[in-house]
Each structure stands twice: as C-alpha cells, then as structure tokens.
Amino acid sequence: MAAEVLAAGGAAVTVYEAMPSAGRKFLMAGRGGLNLTHSEPLPQFLARYGEAALRLQGAIDAFPPGALREWCEALGEPTFVGTSGRVFPRAFKASPLLRAWLRRLDAGGVAFAFRHRWTGWDDKGRLLFQAPYGPSSIDAAATVLALGGASWPRLGSDGGWTRMLAQKGVTISSLRPANCGFTVAWSEVFRTRFEGEPLKGIALVFGGHTVRGEAVITRTGIEGGAVYALSAELRESIMATGEAILHVALRPDLDRGDLVKRLSVPRGKQSVSNFLRKAAQLSPVAVGLLQEAAINEGLSLSSLPPGRLAELISAVPIKLAGVAPIARAISSAGGISLDELDADFMIRKLPGVFAAGEMLDWEAPTGGYLLQASFATGAAAGRGVLKWLAI
Template sequence: MTTTQTHVAIIGAGPAGLMAAEVLAQGGACVTVYDAMASAGRKFLMAGRGGLNLTHSEPLPEFMARYRDAAPMLKAAIDAFPPHALRAWSEALGEPTFVGTSGRVFPKAFKASPLLRAWLRRLDAGGVRFAFRHRWSGWDEAGQLLFHATDGQQAIEAKATVLALGGASWPRLGSDGGWVDLLGAKGIAISTLRPANSGFTVAWSEVFRDRFEGQPLKGVALTIGAHTVRGEAMITRSGIEGGAIYALSAELREAVLGLGQARLMIALRPDLDAAALTTRLSGTRGKQSLANFLRKAAQVSPVGIGLMQEAAIASGRPLASFSPADLANLINAIPVQLTGVAAIDRAISTAGGITFEELDEHFMLRRVPGVFAAGEMLDWEAPTGGYLLQASFATGRAAGQGVLRWLSQSPS
C-alpha cells in the first residue's frame, strides 16, 4: 500500500464534488478529486444528452417547495447559490443560458459537454488535481482514506474530505450506492435509497402493450389522491413513465411500496368538464367506429382510446355499451393500476440517503469531524426540471465553504 497526502480530498467527480473543489481551490486549499470512473461527470453528461436542464426560472418560494420535506434543510444552501447565480456561473464559463417555454433553464449549447470541458479547464488552472479509477473503500484505523486504484490499494491522509458520491441510479455511470455500508459502519443514519423520477409497472393487456408501446400521452392530467400534475407521459412495454409521472413519483412510489399497488387516475381532456364532453358525445355516431367517433367528437388520441378500452375490460363492460355520460366520465377519470416501481438502476435520481440530522449546518458529518457530504447522497429528492442539479451544485458549494471554515478553525 502506498500512502500520500492531500490538503482536501473530494470523493466523487459529479456536479456536487466539482463545485466543492472549485470553492476550495478559490479559497486556497490544495484539492484532489477522486473518482472510481475513468473521467469526470459521467452522469452529468448523460443528463445533458436530451438538453442539459440546469435549473428553473420560477420564483424561489415555488422553487423551494419542489424539495418537499427537505426544503428547510436545503434552503440556506440554495439561498446562497440560487438559480440566477447558477446561470451567472455558467455564463462565466462561456456557456450562456436561456429559459425554455416550460420555465426550465438550459445552456444555449443545449448539452453538457461544452460546459463540463470549460469547467474542468478552470479547475485545472486553479490547481485542482484529479485521480480517476480510484474507488473509495472507507477508512483505515488511523483515519486515512482507502482507495482501490489500478496500481493497488492506496491510503490518503487528508485534513478534510467531501463525500459527493451520488445516489444509486445509473450505477454504470459511477453512482452505485456502495458508500451506504461504509457510512453505516460509522453509525451514520441513512434513509433507504429508493428510485425517484422513475417509471412504474402496469399489467397492460398484450394487445395494448404491442400496439401502444412508446406512444406518448400529451396534455393529460395525472392524479393520485390529492395530488394532480399536468403534462406528458409515455407508455412503455412494462408500464408508464415520463415527466408528469416523475413529478408524482414520490407519492406513487410510497403508495406502491406501502400497499403493493397504486391507483393512478388519468384525465385525457382535462380542460373539458363532463357536461361538455357528454354534449360532444351525444351526437349521432352513424357508421363510424367507436374509436373514430371518440377521436373526432372528443379529440381523444388512439393511445387514449386504448386506455379507455383497458379500463372497460377491467370493469367487465365492453366500451361500446357505455352511454355518452359514462364515456365522458371515463375520459377524464381512467384508472390505471400501478403494480410496481421500476428498478432503481434505471431511475433518473434517488430518494433517501444520509439523514440531515447527521449533518451540522455546514454539511459536516457530526460523527466524523472533518468529513462533509453533498449532492444526491443526502436525503432529499425533487422532480426533474432543473431542481436536481440546482441542489447538487448548491450543496456542493455549501460543503466546500464548510471545509474552508473547518480548516480555518483547525490547528495546522
């Protein structure tokens, strides 16, 4: 085993770890970033494949509400580095941003790679060092960090450490949740890692699955209990996913995990009430098939009609036997039984993690002085829309500032 020293060790080269490294380097610390992968920001790059959604432009009170129960614990970090500051940071790296029609904020390049390259150049110029293919395996008896590296096991003596190892979604990109047992052995309370912003399984009929796999549901309203979200969803071979599903994923997941299933209600024409739909459907159908009649009279899409057929089959009544009023009611209240949660390794993000009670106000682990934590490995979740990256950047920055404070108060 070889032993080396660094002033501050950052473990994890995602957005939270890189932001902590930037803050520390600017504060005069000697920083080394360790990562098990061969390069930085693997999941960050994946997030940018469909257009990198950095943050959101909505007012901060509404923005903070997206973090649900964790909002009070994240508030100080996001207040100190809010969406407008993240946009200014991106522009300073040569990547100006714009606000999309949904209020989401994107770099004008619309992808992650130019921003990441510019960021890594700035970190390199600031003296930040990188050690890739270094998988963290805990601490030795002397408190040194242990890593499995390509040239054998290494022990690293660091004056402070920032853990930014992510959750457990997309493990092939580096976030595999392997840190849970390492921190659990220190007595640190960790809320069970669970899929967030994930799809759900549905026992579709073979006919529906074969015909509508990959078809979008546009402009729908999805409801579980008292929670309703407008947006889009996508039929998959095994169930349903998409933006509106992700926005309800916490409620849907907890219902499935608690009860074994969840009842999702889908409104295909949420802007029309039952009376208006009944009037449209009370006209003469003539020789039209029921599907054509629904499509023309109520502007229901083929996949929507398929969902109505699925609900009718489940009720034991043929759809053709429904009255205009029955059809109108079904259009905006299609019950879909969710039978399970998609696997965590395919989820966009992770719920659960280090509980905030284990952290002080500077994101330091109370049980392990000098060790800080940031990003998705903390116990919070949020929907897609820029909230995930915003909290990762902000907590990484807060952890970096916490380390600087710690170092200034610690004996040299």
C-alpha cells in the first residue's frame, strides 16, 4: 500500500521482499474468506484498537473502511457486507485481488526484488540485504519498513527486525501472540475423543466481557473466534498470574428457569450424556466439557441437583494454563512503540525511515480490523515519504 501511494505520487519505488513471491500472509488471511474490514460506524470501529486508537485514528480517517472497499472495487473485486457486519470481496478469497493489485503496481512502475531479506544498515546508512547471489546494499532516499510481527514466520515475518531497530535505540515492546489459542491440561480421555470438535452457539465470559461465537477444542487447549476476541485480556492475565479461568455458557439463549425446568424431568434409565443431550440439547463435546469440569471440581454430574447443573451449564470453568505459541497466532501484539513515530509514521530516531503495519505496537481483534489498520498505516507511511522527499 505504501508502494502504491508512493508510485502514484511520482516516486521511484522498489519493494524488497524476503520471500520468493509477494503477499504470502495476505493470501493466508484469505483462506477463510479474506475479511478485509468491517462496516460498523467509525467511532465503534476505532474503539477496537484500544489504547492505540488515538494514534491510529489519523491514518484510518484518511483511509477508512469505505475507501478500502472502493480501492478493492477499482481492482475489479466488488465487496459485500456479511451478516456479522464484516466486509469481504465477492470472490471470497485473496488471490484474485492480489493478482490484480500486483498488475496495477507493475503498471505504475513499482519494481519487486524477491528473496531479498533485510539485515540492517552499513556504516554509510545503506540498506543491507541477504540476496540470492550474496549480500547487497542499497542507497535509498527514504525507506518504509513493513516487516510484520512474528506470527506465521514461515510466511516471511519472524520478528528478527526487533533486534536491529533496538540497536538503533528504537523502543520496542516485546512481540506477543494475539488472536491466539490457549493451553489447557485436558484429560487424556477428553483430548482423545474431542480434539478438533467445535463448540457452537456458546458464550465465553472473562473479566466482565462476554463474547458470543464458537470455539474449537485442540489437542493442547482451545482456540477459535470467540477465544480470539478475548485473547488480549486472557494473555495478560496469564502473564501476570500464570493462569486465567474462562467460563463457557453452553446454552446462552436458554432462560435459566427454563433450563432448570428441563433438567428437572426424571432421567429414568438414561445415561447422563443422553439425558443432557435430550433435555438441554447439548452436543457430545459440550457434555464432555461438562464432565471434564465436574471431575476437576470433584463433582459427579449424575448427583448434581437441577439448579446446580444448570449453573454449571451456564458457566463451565476452563483453567487456561498458558498461551499458544506465537508462530500459530493469527497476529501479534507489541512492536515499535507508537511514541517513536511522528505524525507521518517516520521513526524519529531514524530520519527518512518510516514504519507501517503489524510491526507497530497495536493489536485488534479479528473482524477486518487487522487488515484495515495495516492498509491505512501503509498508505500513511507512503504519504509521509512523499512529504519527506517534497515530491
């Protein structure tokens, strides 16, 4: 995005890319449908960035969700708003959009140098790269760093840049998993039977926040959209205290009194599992989760009175023991402190060097907020370079 803004402004631009092709993480983001942005009103949209909202507001105001949709349509990929308010290209994938974008960049004179991994600067301030035919150096009038965070490192961004910028005195907040899963010490029986099974139509509760959606049981813990929405708070709790107790409402749409009434029907000769499946419409994995929680608390589901059983169904406790590795996270928190940047996204301690995207210290939930801020800060950095070069 920075390259597009720069080329349109008359600059000669080369994109140095560590991987053999462009946009690999962009393509990964499109595996589930390429959620580009969100249609909610801008004040609510900006609030999703938490403490970073004020620092990102200028960039997003200048390139808001509506502008991103227009940009996408100009590339021949019209968008639509899903039932959740999320915005997707009609093709529902990233590859057609990326191909059209690369064609337009090429037509605009943007050059690409693939398999060039940036390794820092030499003593004359030139950019250093490890290239296919050995080290090379480039003397650039200005530089935009868009090096990503540290999630999915096999796609190119491994966070190695943090060391190089820290050596220049730039304040870096450690990179941490965001929109990530968490580890749980499941019993072997539960893990073996329910690994990969989804918990649908649930509500997750933590720290006064409630999120509706789905989660997935993994071999080592739990992940999924509803978990990701709470991941920042859960991560910080685990970092501070070593654990977090997440509560799961298995039937959030069912009135408590109605649930107690259903559970008060005589069970007869039915097993507990069959009874819960019929009376409360719980899936096998939901029943398994209940049994797991009951065992951990020294309880027996079959001996619980209807009121206590309803209470447990409405708030199943799961003890999260750790955060899943950053390599498997959707995104990462941390990076260059936003205080290190001026209003044009130039790093104050490195005149002529700008930064954009996930390498900056902000985080947001899934839902289109990640790509929107990456696009917007890239465009802002491009405008900043044009201003710096007085083009």
